[in-house]
Amino acid sequence: MEARHWREGRVRVLYDTALAQPPAHWWFDPVELERQGLVTGRGGGRGSVVFFRAPETAEEESPGDPKQWVLRHYMRGGTIARALGDRYLWQGLQETRPWQEWHYTARLYDEGLPVPRPVAGRVVRLGPTYSADLITVRVPGGRSLDENLGEDGVSDATWRAVGACIRRFHDAGHWHPDLNSRNILIDPEGKIWIIDWDRGEHRPESTADWRRANLQRLKRDLEKRLRIRERWVYSEACFSALIAGYEGICSR
Template structure:
């Protein structure tokens, strides 16, 4: 599980690799910018920052709320103990999945800052080198380059280890230059008892994400044959 260090009465640093000198500065985009190590940003529910330094390539993610509540509260969550915070749970799950041999990013650390019974938090994971998300591959019209059978096998392996991804979609599946498939973004995910219901719901969620993007982008497409290959790989 992640190691915890108190930086102050209200701030906890979480680390996963004793060989990395992770401190509070690692979670500050301005710190990296001053060292010319800030290599890019991305936007989804919240901003992410891509870092390149002598220790490797990392991504910083600021936990953000979504949905209606985000209009009133973008970044604060109720604090009920460190092991219930989102970065602790995500780092712990990533460590568990790495031990299981699943293709996920290496967990690096987290920062939890408390205030008046609430907390805000950031997470650092290692960047998957030379990889694109499945969305970008399909948006470029390269669906034929995807090994759909293997993709099904990979998702099946997660499920057979009880890994439930709460937001399995084409943005959270990565393919590197060796055609290895990775799964990312495990916020609010968990290892749970295996049941057919949640596994099928997970597959249906992925299919909905593909259909949604197909309707939005002219080059984005997944043929029935390709989806069938995915299902065959998943079913073994």
């Protein structure tokens, strides 16, 4: 993937050169997307995610579902959110969250790993701080592991597929900073995707320590959801199937 960017006043926008047109300001504006009838849904723990029809395909009359994108507004979590909300400290353009996530996700995409293709990122600078957004292609029909476990659960084969998918990223040296059930997607064909690579890192020294810690983080998330969710189809056997997939152990 190749990237370009444009600047207008306090706004910088990074985008994929394969786009039919450079991104407009309103692509990052949920109100304007809603006004144009492009919004198809919303999500995100803090209401920061908007699903919408890609503007460049909005006028197409081809059958089937048009291509959809995901707009995510970067929001802080924890106690610091009370003070800064959606603001981040400006330390240079290349250090901004969308610039880093766009380029890192593009790298993963170019390596053939199952991540959504990054579309565009925006930074709006305000003095010593900035706010930010990222647009990616939506995985067609993708539903999070969290959604699936909150309904009927998933099969052992799917748990093994999740483990095998994580192993692909680990073997390539890629560490996900927030590996949890909301960032793992399952599409209608059963393919596993891993999303939201904000602050992702490449760790060429593929030692067992960080891999094990990454898996344990996911396990803690699954166990926490089991405690707090009214319905959650999960047991220790599920994670054992995931580990079997990770280690390449196939059931007979």
